[in-house]
Amino acid sequence: MKFDVVIIGGGLAGMVCGIRLAEAGKKCAIVSQGQSAIHFSSGSFDLLGRMPDGTEVSDPIAAMAELGKIAPEHPYAIMGEKFCAEHLQQAPEILRSAGISVSGDCRKNHFRITPMGKMKPTWLTIDGYLTTASSERLPFEKVCIINVEGFLDFYPEFIAEEFRKQGVVCNFGTINLPDLERIRRNPSEMRSVNIARVFDREENLEVLAAKIREMASGCEAVILPAIIGIGRDDAFDVLKSKVNTPLYLLPTLPPSIPGIKAQQALQHRFRSLGGEYFLGDTVLSAEWKDGRVKELFTANHGDIPFRADHFVLATGSFFSKGLVATPDRIVEPVFGADTVFTPDRAEWYTLRFFDRQNYQAFGVRTDRSLRVVKEGVPIENLYCAGAGLAGFHPVQEGCGAGVSLLSALFVADRILKGE
Amino acid sequence: MNAVYDVIIVGGGATGAGVARDCALRGIKVLLLERSDISTGATGRNHGLLHSGARYAVTDHESAVECIKENRILRKIAAHCVEETDGLFISLPEDGLEYQTVFVEACRKAGIRADVIDPQEAKRLEPAANPSLIGAVRVPDGAVDPFRLTASNILDAKAHGAEVRTYMEVTELIREQDRIVGVKAYDYHARTEETFYAQVVVNAGGIWGHGIAAKAGITVNMLPAKGALLIFGHRVNNLVLNRCRKPADADILVPGDTISLIGTTSSKVPFEEVDNMIVTPAEVDLLLREGEKLSPILAQTRILRAYAGVRPLVASDDDPSGRTVSRGIVLLDHAQRDGMQGFITITGGKLMTYRLMAEWTTDLICKKIGVKEVCRTAEIPLPGSAESKEEVEKKIRNRPITQRRSSISRHGAMAVEIDSENSLKNSLVCECEEVSVGEVEYAMEHLGVNNLIDLRRRTRVGMGTCQGELCACRAAGLMGKKDPVCARKAKADLASFLNERWKGMAPIAWGDTLRESEYTTWVYQGVCGLSDETTKIAVK
Numbered sequence: 001m002k003f004d005v006v007i008i009g010g011g012l013a014g015m016v017c018g019i020r021l022a023e024a025g026k027k028c029a030i031v032s033q034g035q036s037a038i039h040f041s042s043g044s045f046d047l048l049g050r051m052p053d054g055t056e057v058s059d060p061i062a063a064m065a066e067l068g069k070i071a072p073e074h075p076y077a078i079m080g081e082k083f084c085a086e087h088l089q090q091a092p093e094i095l096r097s098a099g100i101s102v103s104g105d106c107r108k109n110h111f112r113i114t115p116m117g118k119m120k121p122t123w124l125t126i127d128g129y130l131t132t133a134s135s136e137r138l139p140f141e142k143v144c145i146i147n148v149e150g151f152l153d154f155y156p157e158f159i160a161e162e163f164r165k166q167g168v169v170c171n172f173g174t175i176n177l178p179d180l181e182r183i184r185r186n187p188s189e190m191r192s193v194n195i196a197r198v199f200d201r202e203e204n205l206e207v208l209a210a211k212i213r214e215m216a217s218g219c220e221a222v223i224l225p226a227i228i229g230i231g232r233d234d235a236f237d238v239l240k241s242k243v244n245t246p247l248y249l250l251p252t253l254p255p256s257i258p259g260i261k262a263q264q265a266l267q268h269r270f271r272s273l274g275g276e277y278f279l280g281d282t283v284l285s286a287e288w289k290d291g292r293v294k295e296l297f298t299a300n301h302g303d304i305p306f307r308a309d310h311f312v313l314a315t316g317s318f319f320s321k322g323l324v325a326t327p328d329r330i331v332e333p334v335f336g337a338d339t340v341f342t343p344d345r346a347e348w349y350t351l352r353f354f355d356r357q358n359y360q361a362f363g364v365r366t367d368r369s370l371r372v373v374k375e376g377v378p379i380e381n382l383y384c385a386g387a388g389l390a391g392f393h394p395v396q397e398g399c400g401a402g403v404s405l406l407s408a409l410f411v412a413d414r415i416l417k418g419e
Numbered sequence: 420m421n422a423v424y425d426v427i428i429v430g431g432g433a434t435g436a437g438v439a440r441d442c443a444l445r446g447i448k449v450l451l452l453e454r455s456d457i458s459t460g461a462t463g464r465n466h467g468l469l470h471s472g473a474r475y476a477v478t479d480h481e482s483a484v485e486c487i488k489e490n491r492i493l494r495k496i497a498a499h500c501v502e503e504t505d506g507l508f509i510s511l512p513e514d515g516l517e518y519q520t521v522f523v524e525a526c527r528k529a530g531i532r533a534d535v536i537d538p539q540e541a542k543r544l545e546p547a548a549n550p551s552l553i554g555a556v557r558v559p560d561g562a563v564d565p566f567r568l569t570a571s572n573i574l575d576a577k578a579h580g581a582e583v584r585t586y587m588e589v590t591e592l593i594r595e596q597d598r599i600v601g602v603k604a605y606d607y608h609a610r611t612e613e614t615f616y617a618q619v620v621v622n623a624g625g626i627w628g629h630g631i632a633a634k635a636g637i638t639v640n641m642l643p644a645k646g647a648l649l650i651f652g653h654r655v656n657n658l659v660l661n662r663c664r665k666p667a668d669a670d671i672l673v674p675g676d677t678i679s680l681i682g683t684t685s686s687k688v689p690f691e692e693v694d695n696m697i698v699t700p701a702e703v704d705l706l707l708r709e710g711e712k713l714s715p716i717l718a719q720t721r722i723l724r725a726y727a728g729v730r731p732l733v734a735s736d737d738d739p740s741g742r743t744v745s746r747g748i749v750l751l752d753h754a755q756r757d758g759m760q761g762f763i764t765i766t767g768g769k770l771m772t773y774r775l776m777a778e779w780t781t782d783l784i785c786k787k788i789g790v791k792e793v794c795r796t797a798e799i800p801l802p803g804s805a806e807s808k809e810e811v812e813k814k815i816r817n818r819p820i821t822q823r824r825s826s827i828s829r830h831g832a833m834a835v836e837i838d839s840e841n842s843l844k845n846s847l848v849c850e851c852e853e854v855s856v857g858e859v860e861y862a863m864e865h866l867g868v869n870n871l872i873d874l875r876r877r878t879r880v881g882m883g884t885c886q887g888e889l890c891a892c893r894a895a896g897l898m899g900k901k902d903p904v905c906a907r908k909a910k911a912d913l914a915s916f917l918n919e920r921w922k923g924m925a926p927i928a929w930g931d932t933l934r935e936s937e938y939t940t941w942v943y944q945g946v947c948g949l950s951d952e953t954t955k956i957a958v959k
Contacts, residue, residue: 037941040938040941040942040946114946115947116910116947118947118948119948120948149843150856152848152856153889155892155899157896157900161899181842184846187819187846187847190846253889253892253893253942253946254946318933318934318937325928325930327929349928350925351697351921352921353914353917353939354914354944360937360940394945395941400945
């Protein structure tokens with residue numbers, strides 16, 4: 001099979017890179033193992049929430065300029081302030097073109113509300129999810145937090161405990177339905193996806209709306225866990241149209257409905273642009289010629305090679321096995337690329353869970369064009385995008401999604417410019 | 420007003436819990452004080468091996484005899500805490516077979532059944548054993564769950580009138596002339612100090628007993644000996660595997676519930692470190708290297724956690740250099756030894772002999788306070804062990820099968836008390852270990868659970884392959900349901916649970932363990948936005 005570009009990894013970076021290239025007329029393939037960090041999405045996309053020293057960021061663009069000076073190996077610094085600033089509009093446009101409607105401003109972070117009621121600075125949030133412009137003020141004074149009875153992955157009491165700090169009065173409500181009773185019969189089935197399927201049914205949505213109307217009386221807003229609209233896109237809008245009180249969603253513990261929906265939407269968009277998406281396949285080996293990647297062989301395609309002019313490594317970090325840790329080193333398993341890490345295992349971590357752990361910034365070694373380096377030499381036609389990159393702390397700095405989105409666009413840009 | 424007791428026990432490990440039960444059964448008014456949760460010291464940080472005594476047969480005949488006697492008693496009184504697996508002592512080519520002859524002879528002398536079996540038969544019995552073994556001896560080793568065992572002793576002690584207070588640290592022994600008459604203790608929850616009086620104070624503090632004795636101006640010459648262990652992600656072996664040679668590092672592999680454990684190392688540590696045992700990369704490497712010789716499959720098995728305990732070894736009183744160390748039971752009557760009335764130290768020994776240690780201690784207490792009752796702890800089953808698993812299972816047939824089995828294995832006959840009225844209560848909090856909402860609620864209400872780490876000790880929530888990935892959050896959610904204070908505390912508690920969990924994972928954080936940790940970071944710090952701020956406001 002011959003493509004212009006083959007992308008390995010179907011997470012946020014791989015998919016956005018593929019969409020951008022396909023939009024520009026490139027013939028692309030994505031080879032995806034199937035699971036990526038999008039499945040644990042919070043419903044928001046962070047750009048830069050905190051500086052490496054922990055200082056909260058209000059204006060991400062200004063902070064990125066600062067970051068370039070203090071952390072020159074950060075992917076943002078490598079891509080450069082100018083590139084990032086120029087492409088910060090393109091990322092939400094790509095999401096919107098896929099049908100993921102997001103709001104946010106790259107010059108001013110807003111706050112997403114977590115399943116535990118905490119407020120975290122972020123860049124883009126999917127419409128429908130509760131956000132606030134200031135971490136000191138919520139958009140209501142009396143709210144009703146509703147949960148599905150027996151759903152253990154959402155925490156109304158924890159949320160209320162945080163809200164009360166701002167003087168918000170919190171009521172609680174629980175929902176139960178005969179259809180929910182059916183999934184409850186199996187003790188491990190009360191999870192977000194199964195519940196959402198129940199509410200895909202019109203009659204259940206109707207009952208839910210009626211109960212919300214009842215419980216919301218006297219409240220300015222209603223909060224629901226993100227258990228709406230797995231099989232249909234309009235479920236939340238239908239629900240909102242049946243309730244007079246403003247309705248907001250909050251993310252749950254994984255699996256994340258907004259994450260799964262975003263994954264599906266991006267996949268659909270990529271395919272509709274003519275991209276080929278190989279789900280559940282794994283790249284096993286690469287053939288090289290003259291210092292370039294010539295072709296790839298995968299588990300499902302046996303001796304049929306994937307040939308391309310350019311390849312993009314977007315396999316993610318440890319969780320998705322883009323990086324593999326052995327007791328003494330960090331391995332990039334597809335190409336055997338060079339990796340950035342400290343050799344002494346004792347330096348990989350501290351014993352406090354919430355510390356910045358060094359291992360989180362380990363990753364694939366690249367040059368300043370994000371070309372993958374192997375045995376000290378950059379590979380001309382192999383780029384790296386996304387969580388597999390080195391030099392950043394995606395969670396502590398609140399920059400995981402931003403790095404994935406921008407590095408995907410950066411790599412697409414290089415390929416399109418024929419570098 | 421200060422309460423008055425016959426006996427105050429300091430320390431809530433297996434020994435302290437055993438003394439509390441023995442005292443309570445003999446009608447003695449007893450108070451047990453523990454500075455943390457029960458079984459947090461060496462009790463919860465060992466192999467969980469139900470020794471047959473075979474390991475000591477060659478080197479320590481007396482310990483071997485005690486072990487096999489207690490082994491038989493525990494099978495009877497603590498059936499729900501014990502797994503009768505049997506064990507193999509295997510000889511590898513490098514060990515030779517000479518030791519086997521000496522070993523079998525010594526076992527028989529100690530009254531321990533030791534059957535020499537054909538190497539082929541041994542491999543058939545235990546496919547995980549190193550296939551190059553040249554000899555094997557089958558002995559009645561088994562597995563014992565120290566958390567369950569201790570919790571059961573506590574439950575029975577309370578049922579017979581004992582008072583048990585956890586998170587109470589003894590700060591002072593109250594002395595009147597040459598007599599200890601009570602203790603002052605700090606309550607970590609109420610943040611107040613309380614005073615208690617008793618005729619006898621028992622020091623059952625394990626390695627911390629050194630410091631407790633010091634409060635009475637008494638020196639007990641203890642040597643903290645650190646032992647590190649690794650827990651593997653699934654049950655590799657069904658029989659306990661030992662090396663048939665002189666006891667050495669990392670030569671016991673014990674199956675327990677859903678996991679297997681290898682240990683231990685042995686190294687002296689300073690007293691300043693006993694509160695914060697950290698497993699080093701060198702210890703991990705040693706355990707793996709030696710463990711693979713017992714069972715080569717360990718090289719490919721995921722490691723869940725590394726942890727270390729501190730044995731309270733006691734140097735003989737007549738050897739000031741501290742070199743002559745006994746692993747036997749040490750019962751010190753400080754009236755005789757130091758002229759200090761009303762104060763007893765019970766230490767040394769091992770988990771296997773906790774009941775015997777308790778019996779000796781309680782006998783001495785009875786002598787001191789003039790109680791005539793005799794010990795019955797060897798005959799009366801512990802709560803949970805009064806009925807067979809089959810009988811219990813009949814009573815709770817309506818529950819989902821895996822949950823039914825796992826709750827019986829954890830709580831024995833007490834599984835009946837777990838609320839399973841409806842599907843809400845049967846819903847799973849922890850999928851790895853099949854822990855239901857009902858079981859978590861039962862543990863919070865009846866088993867003295869104060870936080871998530873306590874809960875893990877009582878129910879195995881968070882002990883499985885995922886090490887508390889999502890179940891910790893769910894359990895915290897249930898604990899936080901009661902009122903606003905609970906919600907705040909539960910969140911802080913979740914943060915300390917994650918710190919505790921990570922401490923055990925960091926030394927082995929590569930491969931799947933590192934993957935799991937990255938995922939945890941995404942979920943808890945990313946999606947949920949938890950941070951260390953929560954730790955700072957911890958109510959402790």
